[in-house]
Structures are given as structure tokens and as C-alpha cells.
Amino acid sequence: MAYSAPLFQMFVALLALAAPALGSRSKCTARDSCVTQSCPNPIAQQYPNLVSGTLNGTTLIVPIPLEQARALIPQEYTILENAYRGLLASFPAGMYPLMVTVAVDHDLQLPAYNVTVGDFSRSALEFPFLDILGNGYSNFRWAATMMVTSTAQAAITGSEGLGLTIYPSAFEPACDPYAPQPDGSLLMHSESVTPGGADAKFMTVQTQASPGIVPYPLTFIRNVTNQPTFANTSACDNYIRLYNTSNSAGPHEPQPVSGTVLANLDPFTTNQTWAGVYGWNYATSFIEPPVPGKCADLANFIDS
Numbered sequence: 321m322a323y324s325a326p327l328f329q330m331f332v333a334l335l336a337l338a339a340p341a342l343g344s345r346s347k348c349t350a351r352d353s354c355v356t357q358s359c360p361n362p363i364a365q366q367y368p369n370l371v372s373g374t375l376n377g378t379t380l381i382v383p384i385p386l387e388q389a390r391a392l393i394p395q396e397y398t399i400l401e402n403a404y405r406g407l408l409a410s411f412p413a414g415m416y417p418l419m420v421t422v423a424v425d426h427d428l429q430l431p432a433y434n435v436t437v438g439d440f441s442r443s444a445l446e447f448p449f450l451d452i453l454g455n456g457y458s459n460f461r462w463a464a465t466m467m468v469t470s471t472a473q474a475a476i477t478g479s480e481g482l483g484l485t486i487y488p489s490a491f492e493p494a495c496d497p498y499a500p501q502p503d504g505s506l507l508m509h510s511e512s513v514t515p516g517g518a519d520a521k522f523m524t525v526q527t528q529a530s531p532g533i534v535p536y537p538l539t540f541i542r543n544v545t546n547q548p549t550f551a552n553t554s555a556c557d558n559y560i561r562l563y564n565t566s567n568s569a570g571p572h573e574p575q576p577v578s579g580t581v582l583a584n585l586d587p588f589t590t591n592q593t594w595a596g597v598y599g600w601n602y603a604t605s606f607i608e609p610p611v612p613g614k615c616a617d618l619a620n621f622i623d624s
């Protein structure tokens with residue numbers, strides 16, 4: 321899950337509970353009131369011992385001042401500025417690439433255990449390029465907070481077990497990563513189901529096609545989305561998005577977008593507005609170990 325994070329833990333929870341989701345698959349297992357337009361998982365049988373699925377959504381990169389990033393990210397994690405400058409020479413000086421993520425997890429399977437899990441949505445702010453081992457070169461992504469579909473109990477419990485802060489949330493649209501608007505843009509809104517008044521947790525992402533301006537090539541997106549993630553460094557999630565399946569090809573080719581993000585979500589504590597930011601609407605297949613790993617074991621992670 322969780323873009324980590326917490327899928328594996330979710331499976332541990334599922335297995336332990338002899339999950340009600342076991343064995344039963346339908347088009348929209350978690351939320352039977354709506355049907356997703358996301359495509360089936362084409363790789364489950366190819367990776368029977370891993371959790372796999374289709375992850376469909378949006379990643380936007382928000383340049384924030386390095387000083388601000390430094391203040392938000394726990395002090396013990398070093399920011400590997402050279403790593404992202406090496407990948408993105410034109411990235412503005414003095415800035416850090418915050419990731420805004422919203423996606424639908426669809427058709428999750430773990431064939432070796434005959435397990436499937438219902439779809440759910442999630443949105444998050446994530447911090448890539450962090451050195452948590454002190455070796456100066458292994459890149460990890462801090463993803464400690466997530467909004468998750470409020471009815472996806474296994475995903476929520478599993479994520480919390482990994483140390484994430486989860487806000488059970490309502491997503492609009494409920495089963496797809498975005499909905500077309502009359503002006504041609506695409507919109508996704510998530511909101512915590514716990515009333516918070518003016519301090520309510522929420523995220524609104526609006527995007528439009530940006531074929532001409534693509535500041536972050538897909539190779540950069542692939543890099544940041546495939547860094548092992550953690551909430552608590554006692555465990556890391558080696559969640560790998562595969563950009564080479566049918567879910568990223570032909571009519572499903574990733575689309576460069578520009579967009580606006582409105583959010584109040586940790587580690588920020590007040591409403592944020594980021595306009596004129598860039599990224600991609602895209603789907604990939606993904607694979608993920610069913611149990612979390614030791615972060616140090618992923619230290620020599622090779623580019624995929």
C-alpha cells in the first residue's frame with residue numbers, strides 16, 4: 321500500500337484475520353456501489369509470491385524551499401540533494417522535490433496465498449531522496465501519512481501497524497483516480513471523514529494536459545516512485561512500480577500534466593496551495609513483498 325507503504329502489512333493483517341476478502345473478486349470489491357475504470361492486474365500469475373496490482377493516479381512534483389523541507393523532514397534523515405540534481409539538472413536552485421500522490425489501488429492479488437484485496441484510494445505527500453542509513457547514496461522515501469478510503473479497513477489497519485498516520489477519508493470520485501470536469505480538466509478530492517472544521521485534512525488535485533511542458537521526465541518519476549518507502553525506519557517497503565506492462569502502454573500511455581494542489585495534510589499543519597506544478601497522470605502495475613523488509617537490505621537498490 322501505500323505508495324507505499326503498507327500493503328504488505330495489510331496482507332499480514334488479512335492473513336491473520338482470515339480475511340473476509342479471501343477468494344472473492346469482483347470488479348470493485350471494496351466498494352460495491354461503484355465500478356472502477358481501472359484495468360485488471362496483468363501480472364499476478366507472473367509474480368505469485370508477491371503482492372501485485374494496478375496503481376492508477378497522479379504524481380505531481382512540487383518544488384518547495386530546501387529550508388522548508390529540512391524543517392519538515394525529521395532531522396536524522398539527510399537530504400541527498402546531489403542525487404536529484406544528478407537526475408534533474410534544471411531543478412531550481414535551493415529547492416526540494418516534494419511529491420503529491422493520489423491513486424487508486426486496483427485488483428490486488430497475492431496468488432501464492434490465494435488472496436485478493438478490495439480496491440481503495442489514497443492520497444499523500446511524500447519526501448524522496450532521503451539517506452536513512454548514513455551511507456550517503458541510498459535513496460529512501462519518507463511517507464508517514466496517508467488519506468485512505470475509510471471503508472478499506474485492512475489497508476488502514478495494516479498501514480497503522482507500520483507506523484503511518486492514516487486519515488480514513490472519502491474520495492471523489494470514489495473508485496477512479498480522477499473525474500473529467502466540464503472545462504476539460506481532471507479533478508480528485510479527498511477529505512477526512514472525521515470532521516475537522518477549518519483544520520480538516522483534505523487534498524484536492526486538479527490537472528490538465530501539458531504536452532508541451534514536461535519538466536520531470538518519466539524516468540525521474542520512475543526513480544522517485546521506486547525508492548523504498550518508510551514511515552518508521554524499523555521497516556521499509558520495497559514497492560516497485562513496473563512501467564512496462566499493458567497498464568502503461570497504448571491508450572494507457574502516461575500523460576504529462578500541469579496542475580494545482582490544495583491540501584491540508586501532514587507534515588504541513590495549515591492549508592497549502594501549489595499552483596502551476598507539473599507531473600503525470602498514469603497507471604502502472606506494481607509488485608510488493610508481502611512482508612516489510614529491513615531498510616538496510618534495500619541499500620544497494622539498483623535502478624529498475
Ligand SMILES: *[C@@H]1O[C@H](CO)[C@@H](O)[C@H](O)[C@H]1NC(C)=O
Binds near residue numbers: 342343344434
Ligand atoms: C482459491 O479460492 C477460490 C475461491 O474461494 C477457491 O475456489 C480455490 O479453490 C482456492 N484455491 C486454492 C489453491 O486454495
Ligand SMILES: *[C@@H]1O[C@H](CO)[C@@H](O)[C@H](O)[C@H]1NC(C)=O
Binds near residue numbers: 357358567604
Ligand atoms: C486509469 O484511470 C482512468 C480514469 O478513471 C481510466 O480512464 C484509465 O483507463 C485507467 N487506466 C488503467 C491502466 O487502469
Ligand SMILES: *[C@@H]1O[C@H](CO)[C@@H](O)[C@H](O)[C@H]1NC(C)=O
Binds near residue numbers: 591
Ligand atoms: C482550508 O481550506 C478548506 C477548504 O478550502 C476550508 O474549508 C478551510 O476553512 C480552510 N482553513 C483555513 C484555516 O483557512
Ligand SMILES: *[C@@H]1O[C@H](CO)[C@@H](O)[C@H](O)[C@H]1NC(C)=O
Binds near residue numbers: 483552553554
Ligand atoms: C518505530 O517502530 C519501533 C518498533 O515498532 C518503535 O519502537 C518506535 O517507537 C517507532 N518509532 C517511531 C518514531 O514511531
Ligand SMILES: *[C@@H]1O[C@H](CO)[C@@H](O)[C@H](O)[C@H]1NC(C)=O
Binds near residue numbers: 542547621624
Ligand atoms: C534514483 O536515482 C539515484 C541517483 O541517481 C540512484 O542512486 C537510485 O538508484 C535511483 N533509484 C531508483 C529506484 O531508480
Ligand SMILES: *[C@@H]1O[C@H](CO)[C@@H](O)[C@H](O)[C@H]1NC(C)=O
Binds near residue numbers: 564
Ligand atoms: C518489466 O520490468 C521489470 C523490472 O525492470 C522486469 O523484471 C520485467 O521482466 C519486465 N517485464 C517485461 C514484460 O518486459
